[in-house]
Structures are given as structure tokens and as C-alpha cells.
Amino acid sequence: MSTPLVKLEKVSTGYDSKAVLRxxxxxxxxxxxxxxxxxxGGGKTxxxxxxxxxxxxxxxxxxxxxxxxxxxxxxxxxxxxRTFPISVKELVSAGLKAPNGWFPRxxxxxxxxxxxxxxxxxxxxxxxxxxGELSGGQLQKAFLCRALINQPQLLILDEPNTYVDKNFEQExxxxxxxxxxxxxxxxxxxxxxTITPMVKSIACVNGGLHYHPSNQLTEEVMKVYNCPVDxxxxxxxxxxxxxxxxx
Amino acid sequence: MTELLxxxxxxxxxxxxxxxxxxxxxxxxxxTYIVSRKIVFISGGITHASFGGIGMAFYMGxxxxxxxxxxxxxxxxxxxxxxxxxxxxxxxxxxxxxxxGMALGIIFVFLTPGYTPNLMSFLFGSILSVGIAELxxxxxxxxxxxxxxxxxxxxxVYSAFDPEFSKIxxxxxxxxxxxxxxxxxxxxxxSIRTVGIILVLSLFTIPQITAMLFTRSxxxxxxxxxxxxxxxxxxxxxxxxxxxxxxGAAMIFFLTLQFLVIKGIFLIRGLLIRTAA
Ligand SMILES: Nc1ncnc2c1ncn2[C@@H]1O[C@H](COP(=O)(O)OP(=O)(O)O)[C@@H](O)[C@H]1O
Ligand SMILES: [Mg+2]
Numbered sequence: 001m002s003t004p005l006v007k008l009e010k011v012s013t014g015y016d017s018k019a020v021l022r023x024x025x026x027x028x029x030x031x032x033x034x035x036x037x038x039x040x041g042g043g044k045t046x047x048x049x050x051x052x053x054x055x056x057x058x059x060x061x062x063x064x065x066x067x068x069x070x071x072x073x074x075x076x077x078x079x080x081x082r083t084f085p086i087s088v089k090e091l092v093s094a095g096l097k098a099p100n101g102w103f104p105r106x107x108x109x110x111x112x113x114x115x116x117x118x119x120x121x122x123x124x125x126x127x128x129x130x131x132g133e134l135s136g137g138q139l140q141k142a143f144l145c146r147a148l149i150n151q152p153q154l155l156i157l158d159e160p161n162t163y164v165d166k167n168f169e170q171e172x173x174x175x176x177x178x179x180x181x182x183x184x185x186x187x188x189x190x191x192x193x194t195i196t197p198m199v200k201s202i203a204c205v206n207g208g209l210h211y212h213p214s215n216q217l218t219e220e221v222m223k224v225y226n227c228p229v230d231x232x233x234x235x236x237x238x239x240x241x242x243x244x245x246x247x
Numbered sequence: 248m249t250e251l252l253x254x255x256x257x258x259x260x261x262x263x264x265x266x267x268x269x270x271x272x273x274x275x276x277x278x279t280y281i282v283s284r285k286i287v288f289i290s291g292g293i294t295h296a297s298f299g300g301i302g303m304a305f306y307m308g309x310x311x312x313x314x315x316x317x318x319x320x321x322x323x324x325x326x327x328x329x330x331x332x333x334x335x336x337x338x339x340x341x342x343x344x345x346x347x348g349m350a351l352g353i354i355f356v357f358l359t360p361g362y363t364p365n366l367m368s369f370l371f372g373s374i375l376s377v378g379i380a381e382l383x384x385x386x387x388x389x390x391x392x393x394x395x396x397x398x399x400x401x402x403x404v405y406s407a408f409d410p411e412f413s414k415i416x417x418x419x420x421x422x423x424x425x426x427x428x429x430x431x432x433x434x435x436x437x438s439i440r441t442v443g444i445i446l447v448l449s450l451f452t453i454p455q456i457t458a459m460l461f462t463r464s465x466x467x468x469x470x471x472x473x474x475x476x477x478x479x480x481x482x483x484x485x486x487x488x489x490x491x492x493x494x495g496a497a498m499i500f501f502l503t504l505q506f507l508v509i510k511g512i513f514l515i516r517g518l519l520i521r522t523a524a
Contacts, residue, residue, distance in 0.1 A: 052415055073415055084408045085283050085463045094405050097416060105401065130463030146412075 002029050005069045005154050005184055006051055011060035020046045024209040033180050035199035036188040042206040044188045045076055048158055072147030072155045077162040082132050088142050089127040095146040117145045136163030156186045259375050266377040267484050269385040270441040271476030276392045277434040278451035279468045284407045289326050291448050292341035294435050296322035296348030298444055301369050302355030319432035327428040372443030372495035404465050442495035453502040479505045
């Protein structure tokens with residue numbers, strides 16, 4: 001077993017005094033690819049904020065056994081003001097730490113890095129466009145660039161498929177697959193079907209957290225976990241999505 | 248033309264022109280932040296709360312601008328604090344400070360023995376009596392603000408756009424937000440002299456919104472807003488002189504007219520492009 005990057009031990013947290021997560025324990029290892037599912041309001045985003053260290057805990061502790069890992073983060077779309085006057089290039093640059101805190105401007109090397117990142121994402125022609133002019137998919141790609149530019153060890157994506165059409169979603173996931181061998185990825189989605197084939201394990205967040213060390217969820221397990229996801233809205237769970245065929 | 252220029256022989260008009268230009272530049276730098284972060288209402292609260300400081304300073308025989316600055320800065324810090332805690336509903340808190348400031352101002356001015364000739368000038372501005380010391384103060388603030396952006400552009404914009412991500416990146420977000428709150432308060436108080444409490448916020452928003460018709464880049468909105476601010480306020484100042492109407496109101500009227508005309512041109516152009524296609 002490798003040393004975990006992040007270790008949550010019996011964490012309880014919430015907002016003001018309202019508890020959202022209770023007794024959550026989780027380890028994220030360097031080669032993990034965790035799919036996080038759960039109903040709306042179940043606390044998925046709250047869990048992310050705990051891992052990122054921007055939400056105080058009621059109880060429990062979060063530790064980083066091998067030092068605080070470099071972390072890339074793609075926030076949930078609803079947290080972003082798309083009308084803010086900031087260009088794609090500026091957005092991606094936000095993922096870089098300025099070399100000097102007192103004179104926080106980027107070095108030329110860093111600016112080149114931003115350009116290369118944009119090229120890799122196929123966004124180079126949109127570099128100076130304001131983010132408000134991008135399509136949903138392009139915008140999520142730009143946010144992914146911001147999350148990736150500092151070469152994180154841990155990548156956390158909070159519902160990156162929001163406002164994204166299906167083609168784009170596949171492209172996004174292909175990219176993640178390419179990245180996954182050398183970093184830990186935590187992918188949050190309320191759409192279980194599209195993420196299960198890629199992930200290595202599944203965490204189900206609904207007030208508590210249930211960790212499932214494979215990507216094969218059965219209907220029974222889901223019931224036990226009290227983790228309805230969007231299944232209720234979409235009717236019965238399509239079998240093939242939940243279980244890869246035993247051929 | 249010579250008649251239009253002849254007015255420059257008067258020192259008070261030269262000062263007024265300089266004040267209009269400098270205030271427009273300052274308002275462009277601060278107002279772009281206000282409009283981008285969508286804190287126009289907060290800024291309105293700061294502006295009106297400062298009237299309480301003016302009244303109190305009058306009553307105690309102090310410099311009214313000092314009183315306004317103290318009230319404005321405290322209000323700005325208070326609102327930023329409330330919104331960072333997210334407990335009280337921010338807009339209700341602002342409404343309370345807004346009306347409390349105005350009420351205190353009126354009460355204290357009423358209680359002040361003797362005649363208070365300057366009250367109207369605080370409400371509506373008195374750009375025609377701006378002195379050289381005030382111009383110097385405006386100029387220093389403009390230069391400071393430009394240098395501040397030159398150095399701290401990234402953390403200021405990122406803290407405004409996505410505070411959580413910025414925090415993760417190690418930017419002291421709260422620090423930059425409080426600094427900007429103080430700068431907004433001081434810029435508003437300095438500009439009250441030019442157009443008055445009631446209209447000052449227009450100077451911090453209308454040129455910026457006009458500029459945003461042309462560009463959606465924070466860094467480019469600033470010079471463009473300064474340009475539109477200067478054009479509109481100078482035009483207003485001239486017409487105030489020509490038609491003998493209040494300066495502050497004339498300036499804001501022209502800024503608004505300018506916005507409406509440009510917006511109209513954009514709408515018509517858009518319509519033409521669509522029908523041609
Ligand atoms: N900033 C906040 N202040 C108060 N309550 C919040 C805040 N953010 C989220 N909540 C509440 O916490 C619960 C979990 O929210 P969240 O973690 O966003 O769920 P999910 O991401 O799974 O949809 C919800 O009931 C939500 O209303
Ligand atoms: Mg969420």
C-alpha cells in the first residue's frame with residue numbers, strides 16, 4: 001500500500017452549525033482515480049472543500065502524510081461568474097504561482113507555459129477572448145487547463161460535465177484518461193453512467209461517505225449505501241453501465 | 248471655438264476641468280473593480296453611509312471629508328466582513344447602513360448650530376470650487392492606484408473572480424479584498440467633491456459599463472472607461488457653463504446620454520448584421 005496523499009479521518013463538517021458531512025473517512029492514494037457520486041446536496045462539493053482545506057472541520061482531521069500535495073481544482077460551474085471580464089489566458093494563468101510574492105507578475109517562462117497549455121487544449125485561438133464568449137465545453141476545458149498548468153499530483157474536478165455536450169464530455173474524459181497514470185484524480189459527477197467505466201473506485205457521498213473499491217456498483221449495493229444518485233430521476237439503472245460484462 | 252476656450256482664462260474652470268479628468272481616471276480604476284465584482288449596491292451603501300460622517304464632522308467642527316472618509320472606510324470594512332462570513336443577508340445589512348448614514352447625517356447637520364452652507368455641495372458636488380490641494384490629492388491617489396494595479400493586478404483580479412481558487416493558490420484573498428474595500432471607500436469620498444453623494448456612483452459605473460460594450464478584459468476596461476468618463480464629464484462641464492445648469496447633474500446626464508447613444512448604435516448595428524445575414 002502506498003502512502004496516501006490525503007487522509008480524512010472521521011471528519012464532520014458543515015456550514016455554521018448545520019452538519020453536512022458526518023464521520024467521513026477517506027484516503028486518496030497517488031494512483032487513485034475516484035469517482036464521487038451522490039444526490040444533489042449530498043455534500044460532494046463540501047467534501048472537496050474539506051480536502052482543499054478551505055472549510056473548517058467540526059470534528060476529525062485531514063492530514064497529508066507525504067506533505068501537502070500540489071493540487072489542481074476545477075470548481076463546480078455554479079460557483080463561477082461567467083460574466084466576469086477575464087480572458088481565457090488570464091484564467092489559465094491563475095493556476096500558476098507567481099515566482100515572487102511581492103511583485104506578483106509572471107515570468108516569461110510561465111507565460112510560454114500558459115501558451116503551450118492552451119495549444120494542448122486546442123484553445124490557442126481563444127486565448128484573449130473573455131470567458132463569457134466560450135461555449136460550455138470550451139469553458140470547462142479552460143478551467144481544466146487552469147487546474148493542470150501547475151502539474152498537480154492531485155486533480156479534483158467538481159462536475160466538469162455541467163453545460164457540456166456529449167461529444168465534448170467524451171473528449172474531456174479521454175483527456176482525463178491520458179492524465180490518470182501519473183496523478184491522483186477525483187472526479188465528481190451526478191451522472192454515474194458516464195464515469196463508472198473510467199474510474200478505479202467509487203465514493204458515494206450522501207451525508208456520510210461510502211467507499212467502494214471498484215468501479216462496479218450493483219443495484220443492491222447502491223441501496224445499502226443509500227446513494228440514489230440521479231437514478232430516481234432517470235428510472236431504473238441501466239445494467240450495462242453498472243457492471244462491465246463478465247463476457 | 249474661441250469662446251469655448253476663453254473660459255479657460257478662469258482659474259476655477261481650469262481646476263474644475265482638471266478635477267473632472269482626474270476623477271474620471273480614478274473612477275475608471277476603482278469602478279472597473281466595482282462593476283466586475285458586481286458590488287455596485289455595496290458601493291452605494293458606502294457612499295451614503297459616508298454622509299453620516301459628514302454630518303458628525305460638521306457637528307464636532309471637524310473637516311467633513313475626514314468624517315466622510317472614516318465612515319466610508321468603516322462601512323466598507325464592515326460590509327466586506329459581513330459578506331465574508333455570509334451569515335447576515337448582505338443586502339439587508341447594506342440597506343441598513345445606507346439609511347442609517349443618511350439619517351445620522353441629516354440629524355447632525357440639523358443639530359449643528361448656525362448655518363451649514365456646504366450641505367448642498369456635498370449632496371450635489373461643487374466642482375467649481377475645487378482647490379489646488381484637492382487636485383494634488385486626486386493626482387496622488389490616481390498615481391498610487393495605477394502603481395497598485397501595475398504590481399498587484401493578478402491577485403486583485405483573481406481574488407475578485409474566484410476567491411476560493413485564489414486561496415488554494417496561496418493568495419491572501421481576504422487581505423486584497425479588504426484593501427480594495429478601503430480604496431473604494433476613499434476613492435468615493437474624494438470624488439464626492441466633484442459630483443456629490445447622490446451622483447458619485449454613476450461616475451464609478453456608467454463609463455465602465457460603456458467601456459464594457461467594447462471590451463471584456465479587466466485591464467482594457469480601465470483606460471477605455473477613463474476615456475469615456477473624461478469625454479462625458481468634460482462635455483457635461485461645458486454644457487453646465489453654457490446653459491447655466493448644475494455641474495454634477497450635467498456631467499452624469501452626459502455620461503448616461505453617451506452610454507445610451509453608443510448602446511443604441513451597437514443595437515442598430517447588430518440588427519443590420521442580422522438582417523443582412
Ligand atoms: N456556503 C454554504 N452555506 C450554507 N450551506 C451550504 C453552503 N454550501 C452548501 N451548503 C449546503 O450543504 C449541503 C451540501 O451541499 P454540497 O456540498 O454543495 O452538495 P453537492 O455538491 O453534493 O450537491 C446542501 O444542503 C447545501 O444547501
Ligand atoms: Mg456540488
